[in-house]
Amino acid sequence: MSNVLVVAEQSRGTLRKATLSALTAAREVARRTGGTVSALVLGSGAAAAAEELAAHGVAVRLADAPVLAHPLAEAHAPVVADAARVAGASWIVTAATAYGKDLLPRAAVALGAAVATEVLAVAGEGAEILLRRPMWAGNVIAEVELRGTVKAFSVRPTEFAPAARAPGGSVTPLPVSVDAASLRTRFVELQEVKSERPELTDARVVVAGGRGTRGDFGPLSGLADDLGAAVGASRAAVDAGWVPNDWQVGQTGKVVAPELYVAAGISGAIQHVAGMKGAKVIVAINKDADAPIFQIADYGLVADLFQAVPALRERLKAG
């Protein structure tokens, strides 16, 4: 029997949706190995997030203490290890977000666990779990086996449907023994990118721009507002300082899987494509007819984005 522990992510009491994808993956493992799934919520003033997660039919342990207020791996990792022992967990699952990627390998060392990151699917047969994960910017998929008594993985949220609400959940406190005075990491500040638009990873439509915008994201932002879309960007646009880092889509940025992805002034380098090829419909607007983005786009328009995007907005208004 293998119990599975889901490490949740929350901010100011709000549960991150990616956690529900991790829960789905955890349940798949538990179903195959015959264990039970429980979850851990860490933070300070995080009770609302724990209740929200419990409303998805899972037994939640809430580690709530001032020392956990900021998502410091140094403070959170020992709590994850404690919770895993309390739960008798042989699998630890979290979402492959910045928090999850920072925390999970650190917690895994305390448990002697092997880790697979960015898991796309749970494969293998019966109780033998193999995990599928991308390598070489997603050009190749690996099927990996984790050895040892405790195993851990982070899941790519776009690849697992979020768990639905269900009865039977509960919240119990988990005592926190981390001593604030012993920490050698201090939180200084978080500069948030504030936006009225939907989160890039959750948006139904993403409008993304690259070097071809020459730094003018005005037309694309306008289109995004018309469509209720999030705005994304290529590395070139982010590196130039035109838009926040947080907008980068790709191998080393965010992975998105919207219904519609509009790439304007983006050439379609493999590192960019790695982050958006899961979109249902891809539109490319590029003035170079040979740009590689056209090889993966469902609808390609060879045009200057500064003409095409305003024209598309006009057409949308006309209905």
Place this chain on the structure above:
Amino acid sequence: MPLKLLVTVKRVEDPESRIRARPDGTGIVTDGVNYKMNPFDEIAVEEALRLKEKHGGEVVVASIGGAAAMVELRAALAMGADRGLLVRHDGALDPGVGSALLQALVAQERPDLVLLGKQAIDDDQNQTGQMLAARLGWPQATFASKKESLESEAEQKKQPGVVLAADGGRALVVREVDGGVETLDVALPAVVTVDLRLNKPRFASLPGIMKAKKKEVREIPAASLGVELAPAVVVRRLFDPPRRQAGVKVADVAELWTRLHAEAKVL
């Protein structure tokens, strides 16, 4: 206070190369594939060099791999690193084993700061730095970046993004997180993993390349470091993902709208 900086350098497939799985699933097709230093590690080397230029000290670069990894170590020495360590290990490696080997190097070298890439672009694991920090019981600042853009004046002046406190005992690290940028203050010694926006790495100069040939690189057999070398992450098979098919080129905006509206039904 002079700084001792340890930087890791991995030999990886060139990101420009097209990578495919071998039909039998045991590896990738290597014909025509070029190798180079992991791009994130170039950024880590650059950051270490800037810190040394500002504070004085020594930059030691380390790689784990076969004899060929000497090429990437020399490339780091040509950028300006002082000496190299090549942990000779042929065969499969995972972040658990890699971080244990690096822990042994840290015990020998006693650096103030270990700088690693946030991920190696071959296996895309994004784990080694976090595991190393955990093994050492050191603070970690992953995904190091800076607030100024790569086109900023600070970058033109080659300022390090990692800022040391006056007493040299702590470092301020700006890091990329979901939803913004966070600043952490870590006590040294610490582990930092670097992201793309930390700096623009320099190119090696011709004199740099000449000098690098004479710099010391010590080879250390992995088996001599007292680490269990069997990986716990075992790749059972590799395969190519389904490729997206190219769609159609539309004539104009009107056709694009019609297709999106009537055909794809997304607008």
